[in-house]
Amino acid sequence: MNQVHENLKKSCQDALLALQKLNKGEYKDILSKLEWCLGSYEYDHNPTGLFEYGIKSLDILKNAKTRQPKLVTKKVIDNLEKSILNFSEN
Numbered sequence: 001m002n003q004v005h006e007n008l009k010k011s012c013q014d015a016l017l018a019l020q021k022l023n024k025g026e027y028k029d030i031l032s033k034l035e036w037c038l039g040s041y042e043y044d045h046n047p048t049g050l051f052e053y054g055i056k057s058l059d060i061l062k063n064a065k066t067r068q069p070k071l072v073t074k075k076v077i078d079n080l081e082k083s084i085l086n087f088s089e090n
Helices: 003-022 025-044 048-067 074-089
Strands: none
Touching: 003 025, 003 048, 003 074, 025 048, 048 074
8 A cells, every 4th residue: 555645544533633632613524524535445445535624624724723733733733744845746
């Protein structure tokens, strides 16, 4: 399995957990999309959805961090950013 894809999967799993901790109804759509993409990746190993929704999650997490800095760790954001960058360069 491709390590870049696996890192993206792990970062998206961490992003999903961080979004769940925020416990806001406004994130229901991105949560369901991320969950679906993670399940889909497990089935077919196609990381396209993880990349797409990883980017969307990153924007949401960055905004949430400015409003609620203690609920979103810098590590989650940094790892997701790095995984997305590595995937786009791959």
